Every structure is written in C-alpha cells, then in structure tokens.
Amino acid sequence: MTQIADIIIIGGGIAGISAAARLAPHAKIVVLEGEPHLAYHSTGRSAAIFIRNYGNATLRALNGVSFSQLAGDMIGDNTLSQRGEMLLVREQDHAHLETYMLGADGVDQLTPAEACAMVPALKQDQFISAIYEADAQDIDVDLLVQGCARMARGAGAQIVTSAPVTALRRDAQTWQISTSNEIYEAPIVINAAGAWADRIADMAGVPQLGLQPMRRSAVMMGVPAGMDVRNWPLFGGIAEDWYAKPDGDRLMISPADADPVEPQDAWPDDMVLAEGLFRFEQMVDIPVIKPSHSWAGLRSFVPDHTPVCGFDSEHEGFFWLAGQGGYGVQTSPALSRLTADLVLQRESELSGDVLAGLSPARFR
Ligand SMILES: Cc1cc2nc3c(=O)[nH]c(=O)nc-3n(C[C@H](O)[C@H](O)[C@H](O)COP(=O)(O)OP(=O)(O)OC[C@H]3O[C@@H](n4cnc5c(N)ncnc54)[C@H](O)[C@@H]3O)c2cc1C
Structure with a gap:
C-alpha cells in the first residue's frame, strides 16, 4: 500500500534528521534511511568539533547562527563542551x-x-x-542526532531505517518514491542523502550539482x-x-x-x-x-565548497540539502532551520547574500 506524507526526507544523517526535527511539528514527515541505523555514514565518523571560523563567509554565517542552537536551544540539551x-x-x-x-x-x-x-x-x-x-567546542554528535530523532518522532514523524530509495518519479502533483519494500508519496522530497545526493537527483531526473x-x-x-x-x-x-x-x-x-x-x-x-x-x-x-x-x-x-539548501528551480517539489563538506554537523542547526523556513514559506533570519550563496539556483 502506498504511504502518503507531506514531505519525504531521504537520508538519516544529521542533515535529514535535523530537518525532520524542524519540520515535524508542521507537516507529516517520513524519513527514509537506507542503512539499519541513523548516522551510519559521514555523521557517525566526524571529528565532532565546532569551529566558528572554519569555512568561507557563508559557512561562518551558518556557524554563528548554529552556536546557541547546539548549546541547548535546538534539542534542549547542550551538545557542546569547551575544547579550543x-x-x-x-x-x-x-x-x-x-x-x-x-x-x-x-x-x-x-x-x-x-x-x-x-x-x-x-x-x-x-x-x-x-x-x-x-571557543571551539566538542560536539556530542550522538546526543544531537538522538535529540533530533526524539523531537521528530515526538511530533509524529515516521523514521524508517533499512529503507534504501531505489526510484523517484514525479507525476502532476507528487513524488512517488520507491524503497525495496514500500512506495511513498509526497508533494515534496528533501534530498539529504549525503555523498549520494547526486545519485538521488539522477533517479529523479534532476540534473546533478557536481557533488x-x-x-x-x-x-x-x-x-x-x-x-x-x-x-x-x-x-x-x-x-x-x-x-x-x-x-x-x-x-x-x-x-x-x-x-x-x-x-x-x-x-x-x-x-x-x-x-x-x-x-x-x-x-x-x-x-x-x-x-x-x-x-x-x-x-x-559542490564546486564552490558551500552547502546547497533550497528548492531546485526547475523541478517542482525537489529540495536540495547537500554538499555540507566538512561542516555538516556544526551547521546543521542553521541549515535545518533554513530548510524549514523555505519549505514552510517563512522568512529566514539569514541575509540575502547568505541565502543566495546556499541556493541551488547558483548552478542552474
Ligand atoms: C573524518 C571526518 C571528520 C569530520 N569532522 C567534522 C567536524 O568536526 N564538524 C563538522 O561539522 N563536520 C565534520 N565532518 C563533516 C560531517 O560529518 C558531514 O558534513 C555531515 O555528517 C554530513 O551529514 P549528512 O546527513 O549530509 O550525510 P550522512 O551522514 O552521510 O547522511 C546521509 C545519509 O543518506 C543515506 N542515503 C544515501 N542514499 C540513500 C538512499 N538511496 N536511500 C536512503 N538513504 C540514503 C545514507 O545511508 C546516509 O545515512 C567530518 C567528516 C568526516 C568524514
């Protein structure tokens, strides 16, 4: 039987699970993760550090916004501890x-x-x-991931593991997304598949970004x-x-x-x-x-070493949340909030320059 949702998120790393935490209070969310556990790939293998000055100006803006979120504002627990x-x-x-x-x-x-x-x-x-x-800080990545998962589930999100997405197809209104066991349907898909994000785009018939x-x-x-x-x-x-x-x-x-x-x-x-x-x-x-x-x-x-966060300008309902490079844990609070703002059509706290620097439109 086809499972119906408002938004399907592909990927249960920090990108996908933090986006789920932000969106779940507002929409029916399904997260599809191919592995048996969340955070099995990049997220579970990071150095777990927050460095405010790491990355270019766009990344530094995301880092700045993320600090207080990691310190407790996002999941209620402080995930940071002093390192330098x-x-x-x-x-x-x-x-x-x-x-x-x-x-x-x-x-x-x-x-x-x-x-x-x-x-x-x-x-x-x-x-x-x-x-x-x-003020460089250790990040308790496991606490962050589990906190986001708890928030998402608490607000009704369904997190499905061992569910690799094998096909995506768009009809007039919705995306049909197949895993080995089920078919899911939603008007919006968020591509948070980490290293596989361009592969997901391929399946969906969306041009790759050169990840x-x-x-x-x-x-x-x-x-x-x-x-x-x-x-x-x-x-x-x-x-x-x-x-x-x-x-x-x-x-x-x-x-x-x-x-x-x-x-x-x-x-x-x-x-x-x-x-x-x-x-x-x-x-x-x-x-x-x-x-x-x-x-x-x-x-x-992606080629300019800056994350990609936003709807694809040419493919309706296809949202990119990819290319986080070496900054994906520390920027996850800012990027997940921006994802929610864009999906829910709210105003973002980020400046126009930062939004343009993150938009997939810069590649089209
Ligand atoms: C050694 C190392 C050190 C790092 N140190 C830091 C650091 O100190 N601070 C920092 O902020 N960042 C660091 N990073 C970067 C950070 O780990 C990444 O930017 C971040 O984890 C990316 O998160 P993600 O959710 O996009 O990717 P991932 O965690 O890889 O999640 C993507 C998920 O998508 C799933 N997926 C893929 N294809 C499919 C499919 N077809 N169907 C269903 N699911 C699918 C995958 O199984 C995976 O679980 C480091 C990375 C490495 C490797």
Whole structure:
C-alpha cells in the first residue's frame, strides 16, 4: 500500500534528521534511511568539533547562527563542551594564515612558547607562530542526532531505517518514491542523502550539482604514560594537512586527507594514514604507536565548497540539502532551520547574500 506524507526526507544523517526535527511539528514527515541505523555514514565518523571560523563567509554565517542552537536551544540539551583549537603556522604557511584570518572572529595569535604551554608536546622550533580560537567546542554528535530523532518522532514523524530509495518519479502533483519494500508519496522530497545526493537527483531526473565526495581518515592512538592530553585543544597545521584532537586520554589524529572517491562505505588507506602520521611526527614529540583503530568518512562538496539548501528551480517539489563538506554537523542547526523556513514559506533570519550563496539556483 502506498504511504502518503507531506514531505519525504531521504537520508538519516544529521542533515535529514535535523530537518525532520524542524519540520515535524508542521507537516507529516517520513524519513527514509537506507542503512539499519541513523548516522551510519559521514555523521557517525566526524571529528565532532565546532569551529566558528572554519569555512568561507557563508559557512561562518551558518556557524554563528548554529552556536546557541547546539548549546541547548535546538534539542534542549547542550551538545557542546569547551575544547579550543590551535593552528600552527610555519614559514611557508603565510597564505593560509591570511585566508583564515580574513573576517575571523575571536582568534588570538600565539608565540611558539605560548603554544607549547598549552600543548607541551609540540616541537617549538618547527613553527613560527600559532593562532588560537578559544571557543571551539566538542560536539556530542550522538546526543544531537538522538535529540533530533526524539523531537521528530515526538511530533509524529515516521523514521524508517533499512529503507534504501531505489526510484523517484514525479507525476502532476507528487513524488512517488520507491524503497525495496514500500512506495511513498509526497508533494515534496528533501534530498539529504549525503555523498549520494547526486545519485538521488539522477533517479529523479534532476540534473546533478557536481557533488564530489572526498575521503577523510583518522586513527585513534594512545600517548605515553603520564602525558595528560585531556585538556589540550584540537591542534594541527594551518595548511590543513594534519590535525589531532584529544578523545579522553587518547588522541584522534587525522591526515586531513581529501581524496576524491565515489559515494561508498569509506575505509582508510594505510599509506594515507602513514603519511599523515609522518606529518604529525614532524611537529609533535609523541612517538607514533600502533593505533587502536582507524576509520574514514566522506566529506562531500559542490564546486564552490558551500552547502546547497533550497528548492531546485526547475523541478517542482525537489529540495536540495547537500554538499555540507566538512561542516555538516556544526551547521546543521542553521541549515535545518533554513530548510524549514523555505519549505514552510517563512522568512529566514539569514541575509540575502547568505541565502543566495546556499541556493541551488547558483548552478542552474
Ligand atoms: C573524518 C571526518 C571528520 C569530520 N569532522 C567534522 C567536524 O568536526 N564538524 C563538522 O561539522 N563536520 C565534520 N565532518 C563533516 C560531517 O560529518 C558531514 O558534513 C555531515 O555528517 C554530513 O551529514 P549528512 O546527513 O549530509 O550525510 P550522512 O551522514 O552521510 O547522511 C546521509 C545519509 O543518506 C543515506 N542515503 C544515501 N542514499 C540513500 C538512499 N538511496 N536511500 C536512503 N538513504 C540514503 C545514507 O545511508 C546516509 O545515512 C567530518 C567528516 C568526516 C568524514
């Protein structure tokens, strides 16, 4: 039997589930997730950090709007806790520093000695300065996802897992969406399929946006006995060629790789991990030991590296919520609110420039 809804959301990562939380009080929502669990792909594999100055001007506007939402306004629980972020600048990193500081807010410059006072394992002679963003925060991603799911279900949304969408067809008024078991029908479909968003567009006969999934890997590594990393900030190279983040009494270390791949259940490449750990060792006096585990996930970008949020201008009822790249958790409160504003035809708090920067119309 065909299941009827007002809005069908494809994808149960943070994008889809946060949009469901915002929309469920206003409409009959069905979320279709292909995997048995929510957040199985990118959302469950992130570094879980909020950095206000990460990304271009459009992203920074989304970050700014999202902060208080993550701090409790969105799901009622505070998902943030103090971490801080320190980026090391070498002689050759001047251009990266200039780009980062353009329009940056709340960033202090540190001498190498000041940086080493915060992270004593740094090799002081390997960098010429550092910048420090005190209000970078850890995000409790699981709490955020479960909080959104609770809100969505509480307002009547149906969240269906193990329901991969296999076909989409538009008739005069509605989208017909097939999974392996059911057919769903709604006038609006929200494409929040992460790395697969262009594949969903293909199925729907909507031109792709040129979304490129990029693999990013990480390892979890112990540190020598007696070294207490718990209160260190996230630290890494300003060229974004490696970073490390405390996770309890261990370090998560990422080579900050960005290798283009097909949409897939991503896994790390040993050589990429080894090269990243080598870059870490150049800057940090901690012996690299066998990691306890490693993983990889996909950060998916459209060509201008800015998310896409809005109705497709040429295909009625087809809404894009994609291309969140490396910022999709921290911007989810702002993007989900914008999704709800656009779908419900409410005014957005975001400026016209930001809305234009996010609109799919920029590709048409
Ligand atoms: C290593 C790493 C570190 C990161 N660190 C951070 C960070 O610190 N802070 C930050 O904000 N962001 C970070 N990110 C980025 C962030 O994880 C992503 O931007 C975000 O998770 C994207 O969310 P999403 O919901 O769009 O995608 P996903 O979480 O991938 O969700 C998309 C969902 O769509 C489903 N789907 C796909 N096709 C279908 C189909 N046909 N039918 C049904 N369902 C389908 C998938 O199964 C998937 O569950 C990081 C990413 C990686 C990989």
